[in-house]
Amino acid sequence: MSTTDLNAPAIALAGARQGAARPEASALPEWHNVRAPDARTTLTAAVTVPPGRRELRIFFSNPNALFGVTFLSIMVLMSIFAPLISPGDPLNMVTTPFLWPGQDAAYPLGTDAMGRDVLAGIVHGSRISLFVGLAATALGLTVGVVVGAVAGYFGGWVDDVLVRIIEIFQTLPNFVLLVVLVAIAQPSALTVTVAIAIVSWPMVARLTRAEFRAIRAKDYVMAARSLGFGCARIIFTEILPNALPPLIVTASVMVASAILMESALSFMGLGDPNVVSWGSMIGSGRELVRTAWYLTALPGLAIVFTVLALNLIGDGLNDALNPRFSEERS
Amino acid sequence: MSSLPRIARALRRTVLQAIPTVIGIVILNFFLLQLAPGDAADAMAAEAGSATEETMAAMRERFGLNLPMLDQLLTYLNNLAHFSLGYSPRYSMPVSDLIGQRLPGTLTLMAMALAIALLIGLTLGSLMAAFAGRLPDRLISIFSLLFYSVPGFWIGLMLIVLFSVTLGWLPSGGSGTIGSDLSGWAGIVDKARYMVLPATSLALFYVAIYARLTRAAMLEVRNQDFVRTAYAKGLSPAVVTVKHILRNALIPITTMAGMHVGGMLGGAVVVETVYSWPGLGRLAFEAVMGRDYTVLLGILLLSSLLVILANAVVDILQTWLDPRIGEL
Numbered sequence: 001m002s003t004t005d006l007n008a009p010a011i012a013l014a015g016a017r018q019g020a021a022r023p024e025a026s027a028l029p030e031w032h033n034v035r036a037p038d039a040r041t042t043l044t045a046a047v048t049v050p051p052g053r054r055e056l057r058i059f060f061s062n063p064n065a066l067f068g069v070t071f072l073s074i075m076v077l078m079s080i081f082a083p084l085i086s087p088g089d090p091l092n093m094v095t096t097p098f099l100w101p102g103q104d105a106a107y108p109l110g111t112d113a114m115g116r117d118v119l120a121g122i123v124h125g126s127r128i129s130l131f132v133g134l135a136a137t138a139l140g141l142t143v144g145v146v147v148g149a150v151a152g153y154f155g156g157w158v159d160d161v162l163v164r165i166i167e168i169f170q171t172l173p174n175f176v177l178l179v180v181l182v183a184i185a186q187p188s189a190l191t192v193t194v195a196i197a198i199v200s201w202p203m204v205a206r207l208t209r210a211e212f213r214a215i216r217a218k219d220y221v222m223a224a225r226s227l228g229f230g231c232a233r234i235i236f237t238e239i240l241p242n243a244l245p246p247l248i249v250t251a252s253v254m255v256a257s258a259i260l261m262e263s264a265l266s267f268m269g270l271g272d273p274n275v276v277s278w279g280s281m282i283g284s285g286r287e288l289v290r291t292a293w294y295l296t297a298l299p300g301l302a303i304v305f306t307v308l309a310l311n312l313i314g315d316g317l318n319d320a321l322n323p324r325f326s327e328e329r330s
Numbered sequence: 331m332s333s334l335p336r337i338a339r340a341l342r343r344t345v346l347q348a349i350p351t352v353i354g355i356v357i358l359n360f361f362l363l364q365l366a367p368g369d370a371a372d373a374m375a376a377e378a379g380s381a382t383e384e385t386m387a388a389m390r391e392r393f394g395l396n397l398p399m400l401d402q403l404l405t406y407l408n409n410l411a412h413f414s415l416g417y418s419p420r421y422s423m424p425v426s427d428l429i430g431q432r433l434p435g436t437l438t439l440m441a442m443a444l445a446i447a448l449l450i451g452l453t454l455g456s457l458m459a460a461f462a463g464r465l466p467d468r469l470i471s472i473f474s475l476l477f478y479s480v481p482g483f484w485i486g487l488m489l490i491v492l493f494s495v496t497l498g499w500l501p502s503g504g505s506g507t508i509g510s511d512l513s514g515w516a517g518i519v520d521k522a523r524y525m526v527l528p529a530t531s532l533a534l535f536y537v538a539i540y541a542r543l544t545r546a547a548m549l550e551v552r553n554q555d556f557v558r559t560a561y562a563k564g565l566s567p568a569v570v571t572v573k574h575i576l577r578n579a580l581i582p583i584t585t586m587a588g589m590h591v592g593g594m595l596g597g598a599v600v601v602e603t604v605y606s607w608p609g610l611g612r613l614a615f616e617a618v619m620g621r622d623y624t625v626l627l628g629i630l631l632l633s634s635l636l637v638i639l640a641n642a643v644v645d646i647l648q649t650w651l652d653p654r655i656g657e658l
Contacts, residue, residue, distance in 0.1 A: 175596025
């Protein structure tokens, strides 16, 4: 559906040019009003667009999205190669405390109250932030898609029950529930990840349910059903691929908000106590904010730019996958 | 004209819908409380500092902690029906009193933050829509995305560094000058000075959402027939923008603002710990530190009820704003 929307103007142009070159060809039915829906389908029926190619092109021609992808790739590389960039435990004391950034070339971002290298902390902190962000999103997305698909596809009492459950989870204030869950389960990287997934799946489930309800009624689903396809096959190979665009956009925003939640948790002292994270660095720098504000500012900038990069990617994906919105934008 | 029956119908529908949700939340809350490590007897024994096996067993007997789970659930529901959320051994006062003390602080903070977010968000969104596709639009859009990406607690700390430490304009924490007995106008100014920074830190995230939402809604409304009619009548662009476009664009924004009450409560938890603001969030933080699960779950339950209430208010408000809603 989205492909026809964007291609229509280009094809209209091509049609106009042809019409000007061969005015005698008016015997053929010529559609002057290319905006009419039937004209559009006849015109685009012959045009085949390889799936995904056009979206990728739009995505990569967006400078904001490119910046986001670049920055995020750097962050991912940094987290993978963290032990090579700054060897040793980032929680170890390495030199005199309270070195300001730029004071000592060996420690470009300075040291904290315990003489720990701030740069090493930021480099190693990217691991937990990205891990929790990606893992929690993957988990939340899986649960949300399955629940939403079942509710949207089957309808009836299954739908009623699942919608009630979704509603309960959406009514509970996310962050308060997150704090309660992590406090009860004792903080560790795993419990934080699972807890973030628990608070974020309902949004995905709601979205998936809405998409499935809309797509369920389409002709090709009816065709698949009449061919005797099983429920699972219809859900995963017929409906899900067509419901993906909004889910992809949501996923990038989910990673961003998972990183924000993880940093807020570890800022409050509810993160994994054995791992350095950006939030816990801010939390420990907080007491010294009057004298050594760089200790809170630097890890915070790391969070801001990572989250910004993810949001830029989300925006770019939205523009590429949902052309309806991008037309309104320009 | 006959908006009253319409609103009454909306109210009835909202209440009927809320009942199963409330029951579900209460039951979920109970099971979370069961999952929490240690029970009330453990907590009290720890507070007392000395306890034998026998006194622990006696305490469990007295508080009904050795009963089957279903009986305990019934006791819990019975307590809730009497507005009792349990007893906090740490503060040695009932949880509901404790929450009642802190609730006004959080509510004022949230109201102020919402007001700031709506004011700035609507202004920025209108500007973006007016300059759609041009440089001001791009710039504001990047800024709003930046606001959207900044963690509230971090921007809170940075605002403290700038406005309290470097410039010395605003206080860095608390909710009023200690020991002052200011009243009237001076008292309000004093309170406001303490509230500006926390409310701004909490609001920034929502400024971004409202700005983008306003922009999208205004661009959508702008192309509708009644706007063209308004221009054709010879109204000035400013009047059309404010009275015809913005007013109609407000409806999706009120929906979102109602949905954000829960999010703001969560944000308040973090922001209040940064500014030592005496509210629910700070209480939640203290409860986490003291592993005081009764208080923590009391806060969770009460804040969910607050969200349901806010959603109901928004429903009613919309029925009143837009006569087309709730016709059937």
